[in-house]
């Protein structure tokens with residue numbers, strides 16, 4: 001399928017054991033881990049949507065005691081890498097991967113829980129069709145425990161204002177797929193969060209003009 005746009009934008013390297021690595025995860029995993037350590041209670045059950053290579057979950061689980069982390073993705077290559085990271089996990093707190101299409105109204109096995117303490121998703125809402133963003137918020141509204149958090153990491157615009165580096169990135173995304181694009185937190189995401197029963201809870205500025213954004217489900 002030569003026309004199919006790639007789900008990963010970077011060149012990812014791989015180990016013989018099946019674990020894959022992406023350059024951006026190596027750069028951003030420590031700042032994200034520091035934010036998660038502040039936001040997430042311990043113990044906590046976390047569902048990751050769009051886990052990609054799986055590096056984030058492996059790193060966070062190894063660094064933060066008390067996290068029970070479950071991978072998921074829609075992409076077979078990502079799921080295979082996540083399965084390799086999970087096989088080699090030594091904490092016993094790394095689970096999955098589950099198959100989840102964020103845009104669907106049924107998240108399959110992820111629905112069969114008493115609710116998740118947090119749902120985490122990095123770098124998906126801009127590199128997926130808008131339906132994946134709306135589905136992510138609907139799923140969080142449906143599956144988080146009362147008071148649970150949806151935590152997003154990535155580039156965002158704020159009230160129509162976008163950092164120059166993110167504007168260039170947004171253009172390059174749109175040229176690859178017109179349904180992709182850097183989303184406006186205030187004008188696009190907060191309204192769909194509120195429609196799903198989630199309220200903005202906090203924003204943390206991250207390196208390279210990225211944000212970590214936390215939404216909370218009502219208690």
Ligand SMILES: C[S@@+](CC[C@H](N)C(=O)[O-])C[C@H]1O[C@@H](n2cnc3c(N)ncnc32)[C@H](O)[C@@H]1O
Pocket residue numbers: 007008009022024025049050051052053073074075078100101102103121122123124127128129132
């Ligand atoms: C740029 S990668 C980010 C991966 C990882 N979270 C990270 O930050 O390194 C985008 C991810 O979104 C996933 N994705 C795209 N559309 C999706 C959908 N509808 N449901 C779930 N995952 C999706 C892709 O398979 C890919 O793993």
